[in-house]
Amino acid sequence: MFDFCISELKLQYDRQKWQVIQELMQQCDFVAMFENVCFVCDRPIKLSLDSQNQLHAEWEYALQFADDYGVYAYHGVGERPEGEKCTNDQYIKPGTKVRLPSTGEYGIVAHCWYSEEIYDYDCYVAFYGTSFPDEKTYCKPYIFRYTATSLEILEKE
Numbered sequence: 001m002f003d004f005c006i007s008e009l010k011l012q013y014d015r016q017k018w019q020v021i022q023e024l025m026q027q028c029d030f031v032a033m034f035e036n037v038c039f040v041c042d043r044p045i046k047l048s049l050d051s052q053n054q055l056h057a058e059w060e061y062a063l064q065f066a067d068d069y070g071v072y073a074y075h076g077v078g079e080r081p082e083g084e085k086c087t088n089d090q091y092i093k094p095g096t097k098v099r100l101p102s103t104g105e106y107g108i109v110a111h112c113w114y115s116e117e118i119y120d121y122d123c124y125v126a127f128y129g130t131s132f133p134d135e136k137t138y139c140k141p142y143i144f145r146y147t148a149t150s151l152e153i154l155e156k157e
Contacts, residue, residue, distance in 0.1 A: 041065065050075055058101055074101070083154040091121055092148050097132070097155040098125060100146065106132050107141065112148060121148035 005011045006018060024040065025031060032039040032047070034054075046064040050056035054076030055063060061070030083099060086092065092112045099106050107127035115122040126141035133139040 083152045086148045086151050086153060088120055088149060090148050092123055092153065096153060098151040099154055100150065101152050104130055110143065118147060123148055
């Protein structure tokens with residue numbers, strides 16, 4: 001884009017800055033520029049973006065390198081999962097604290113059963129919002145039904 005604007009459209013530019021950008025693009029294997037950050041690195045083995053081109057991956061690195069260094073990101077926000085991801089055929093005991101990664105809401109499993117409809121475990125979860133209430137706060141939860149695999153186990157009862 002810079003090259004087109006300078007070479008084809010003949011826009012005014014700072015020659016020194018343009019030379020630095022050209023050298024950077026020629027010498028580096030990978031350059032990803034975003035609004036407030038720029039990644040410059042040598043050959044990442046994985047780069048995952050969401051539909052808004054923000055770094056994003058659930059339960060794994062969004063950006064990973066051959067030496068196994070990586071960056072967790074959830075819709076552009078650096079965030080490593082807090083707990084253990086549920087796997088297929090995993091029963092969750094009622095009373096277990098969980099988090100729904102897709103919304104960031106916290107809850108407690110009220111009931112879990114094997115569902116013939118989905119061939120996996122299904123749960124009723126009492127959600128409290130983006131945090132658990134403290135002992136002094138009275139908060140009515142709202143109950144939703146989710147498959148066990150969509151939940152993250154925070155603390156087993």
